[in-house]
Amino acid sequence: MSTMNIAVPAITLTDDQLDPYVTHAATRGWLTGHGLPGASGLFTFEGLRDRGLRTVADSAGAAVSPELRDQLVIGALRAPGAVDAGSILLDGATGAVATTSFLPGHPELMDRAPLAPSLCTLVSFATAADELAGLRGRFASFAGRSGPKAAAEASRKLLEVFEEGTDGELSPFWRMTALIRPLSLVPVPGAASGLALELPGRLLDQEFGQGAVWRFEEVDFPPTLTHGPTRRFLRETGLPESGPLFQLDTDAPLPTLREHHAQDDAEDGVELPLRADQLIRLGYLAEDHSLVVDGETGAVLTFSEPEATLTPLNTDLSTLAFTLWLLHREKALDGALSHALTTEAYDQLATTMLQTLATIDPTAVSLPPTDWHYWTEAFQDEAGGAL
Incomplete structure (x- = not known):
């Protein structure tokens, strides 16, 4: 695993860019202040730099369901090569984060799956996963270690971070991340x-x-x-x-x-x-x-x-x-x-x-x-x- 930690400027938006899409006060504060990671092993938000905020309806057309139409597309899951791993959605009224997959030709079949209750939680969890991947921060003690026992210990530690941030109500994505990503230590x-x-x-x-x-x-x-x-x-x-x-x-x-x-x-x-x-x-x-x-x-x-x-x-x-x-x-x-x-x-x-x-x-x-x-x-x- 790479131990390099290259700093990339966070992606922030102005109040004018958030209007009229984001009304949730805490979410507005996060996007204008902390922002979203410029580099993350799990997600990419680079589209915000070029296109700014856009709704699902802007991207998929009017045929999407009413509950998805006004959701904001803020990023995507990372995957190797040209794999379409799904998009990250933000609810501008509640601050909740979800995922969806765009279905060309069948936007009416699109659905969303919960990812995180807030951007703060999303960034916190992504940071923990990046620390595991780079064997730094909370996972620095795993540098030089390998084998099933090391993987199991790292999995438990990552799961504790995720469960603490969601009161145990973990979305499938984070459970998968905690159970599978540490297997690379084997x-x-x-x-x-x-x-x-x-x-x-x-x-x-x-x-x-x-x-x-x-x-x-x-x-x-x-x-x-x-x-x-x-x-x-x-x-x-x-x-x-x-x-x-x-x-x-x-x-x-x-x-x-x-x-x-x-x-x-x-x-x-x-x-x-x-x-x-x-x-x-x-x-x-x-x-x-x-x-x-x-x-x-x-x-x-x-x-x-x-x-x-x-x-x-x-x-x-x-x-x-x-x-x-x-x-x-x-x-x-x-x-x-x-x-x-x-x-x-x-x-x-x-x-x-x-x-x-x-x-x-x-x-x-x-x-x-x-x-x-x-x-x-x-x-x-x-x-x-x-x-």
Whole structure:
């Protein structure tokens, strides 16, 4: 995690800019005084600098519901790449803050979800989350610490901050932030192993079950798998055998992508990418994608069978394993909360997961020139059931 704290001027508005939209006295005082963060890991309010205040009706047209029409659009949730993570709304009469997603072509279906009772609370919570991300302020003691225990302790501390500010009536977004964002503390970055992360011992076994993690043997590796750290990871740490979106090939030695498509039961007529002999097929992902690792560099990619396209998936096997672990952990947390995370604010959950994953492996959420990335699309696909 970055420990840099670059000061960016707060965004403030004048009384004239607030008229006639904001009548709530405390909110007017906050916007003309403290203002909104010029830089925040969770939100962006930069639109206020350029456009000032505007209503939902100004942005979406007259077809929006009466209760949304006069709400003020003041910012948006941050998300990696070009992901539309939702807008932040301010009630000018009460000072309450909510979120919504604009639905082009169907503004009448727009709804809002509570976020914070006031701008003061919103900024306070965002500051706490930024302190966790930068391991500073109230979370400075976590610098140099890692592992499940450190993550659990940071989660409890962040949850206490949020619950104290709302008398325990926490919106789903802040509960997700407290439960999921600290999970980025679990692995150790910059590992001496030659991979991007050092995962705690037996992390995958404890999460998926002792018999559900597959470790390969030397005889399973084709000659073109020459990347030593990748071979070692597959032997010693291994990968989960299966999950909602993936399945490992464990019935035979790992084939190259070319060998896989040369087999009788493989799909015919697929145009293979260059260096198909150096790409080792580990298994498959949902929607007809092969999960492959570059035998020379250790980079993890996905090969779309229908479109014959090769796309970066993760930096290496260590970050792939963390991605699969994070998905499984989220489902366990959601189950413990009677599936409140996925049913109450799925879009916000997807954004929180992408933000968390981005702090560990930017490759896992970065959008290539095609504006498409497997994990990014999978997390946002509510119907697909990834989360």
